[in-house]
Amino acid sequence: MKSLHPQTLAVRAAVARTAYGENSEALFLTSGYVQPSAEASARRFAGEEDGYTYGRTGNPTVSSFEMRLAAMEGTEACMAxxxxxxxVMLMCFSLLKSGDHVVISQSMFGSTLKLIGSEFARFGVETSVVPQTDLAAWQAAVRPGSTRLLFAETPTNPLGEVCDIAALADLAHNAGALLCVDNCFATPALQRPVELGADMVMHSGTKYLDGQGRVMAGALCASEALVREKFLPVQKNSGMVLSPFNAWVVLKGLETLDLRMKAQSAQTLALAQWLESHPAVARVYYPGLASHPQHALAMRQMGGLGGAVLSFAVKAASPAQARARAFQVLDALQVLSLCTNLGDTKTLCTHPASTSHGKLSEAQRQAAGIGQGLIRVAVGLEHMDDIQHDLDRGLSTLA
Ligand SMILES: Cc1ncc(COP(=O)(O)O)c(C=O)c1O
Structure with a gap:
């Protein structure tokens, strides 16, 4: 399998077919497994023989998803x-202990910041939060001897800030720490962090891996040693397992990931260019645009594509007016969805300042660059004319 192209692995990597010869991978809805013998059962429970025993410790459909995603990310193994x-919880619980230190970017997904920065602080894990794109700040935050983990998300939500994975990997490794990259926005179709030096790749499978907004899922891709020795023991006992049905949905989603990411990225670039020239728009944030501060790095790191999420700010004279104007654009939508998710074939629009970043103080939001006039668009597969026309319904009334 290893010599095959990623596109081939995306439709072929899976556990072996059953005796029935099914062409599409089977969905195994079972919580228990009949053991071939008491001796075999004992060996499996002792970890001396591979074989499924109980749904919390493994399932063939889940294994297929793990094998496929690992193959696509170029890692030895994966844990769904x-x-x-x-x-994120599994990674932190498996790798950190009291007295350890983590460095993360201030632009990470809000729940990631809260989980690591606040919840793990209760157990003596210290966290430094640094600006996403400031390599010197990452370097200065590292504490040799106690920093165990650097965790970055690139590009970020909602401003698409890009950090240099290879540079962060060097920094982490020089300090004896590991680098994990949240690859949710780029996916392995555009960016393979392990090839750039990262040790682990984290996914919200809920997004592009599913691709059609149906199920919740997640994954950690890493070396066989990390998965088997660190993640598996914790997962077995904590039970944060992926359901076989959700695994099956995401497994089938992976088959079209490459096509979707390329098509949706092309649509997003076209929309970004149109928005940049719109008289009601103050600024467009998209790594695929030459105006983006990390455009060159993004193109190098993401296979020449910018991904399928952009944000734009409407022109306004004050934060209150900006919010009213952004709401006007969102409330005028008739085709696109007002929905705080991303990674769907349907275009989803959201107002970050009152949703994903609604719990931040105004000062924190200002520091993160999330203004009241900002609208995030996760671009889907509708015809571009219809996407533009729907956004222009509200935008044209502002100009
Ligand atoms: C970048 C990023 N990471 C992690 C998550 C968390 O994923 P989930 O919602 O599947 O728990 C999200 C969800 O929106 C996300 O956008």
Missing amino acids: TASGMAA
Whole structure:
């Protein structure tokens, strides 16, 4: 399998077919497994023989998803989890202990910041939060001897800030720490962090891996040693497992990931260019645009594509007016969805300042660059004319 192209692995990597010869991978809805003999059962429970024993410790459909995603990310192994946040939890719980230190970017997904920065602080794990794109700040935050983990998300939500994975990997390794990259926005179709030096890749499978907004899922891709020796023992006992049904949905989603990411990225670039020239728009944030501060790095790191999420700010004279104007654009939508998710074939629009970043103080939001006039668009597969026309319904009334 290893010599095959990623596109081939995305439709072929899976556990072996059953005796029935099914062409599409089977969905195994079972919580228990009949053992071939008491001796075999004992060996399996002792970890001396491979074989399924109980749904919390493994399932063939889940294994197929894990094998396929690992093949696509170029890692030796993968562990599926119930959601993206369960993957973050599993990683931190497996790798950190009291007295350890973590460095993360201030632009990470809000729940990631809260889980690591607040919840794990209760157990004596210290966290430094640094600006996403400031390599010197990452370097300065590292504490040799106690920093165990650097965790970055690139590009970020909602401003698409990009960090240099290879540079962060060097920094982590020089300090004896590991680097994990949340690859939710780029996916392995555009970016393979392990090839750039990262040790672990974290996914919210809920997003592009599913691709059609159906199920929650998550995963951690890493070396066989990390998965078997660190993640598996914790997962077995904590039970943050992916359900076989959700695994099956995401497994089938992976088959079209490459096509979707390329098509949706092309649509997003076209929409970004149109928005940049719109008289009601103050600024567009998209790594695929030459105006983006990390455009060159993004193109190098993401296979020449910018991904399928952009944000734009409407022109306004004050934060209150900006919020009213952004709401006007969102409330005028008739085709696109007002929905705080991303990674769907349907275009989803959201107002970060009152949803994903609604719990931040105004000062924190200002520091993160999330203004009241900002609208995030996760671009889907509708015809571009219809996407533009729907956004222009509200935008044209502002100009
Ligand atoms: C970048 C990023 N990471 C992690 C998560 C968490 O994933 P989940 O919602 O599957 O737990 C999300 C969810 O929106 C996300 O956008």
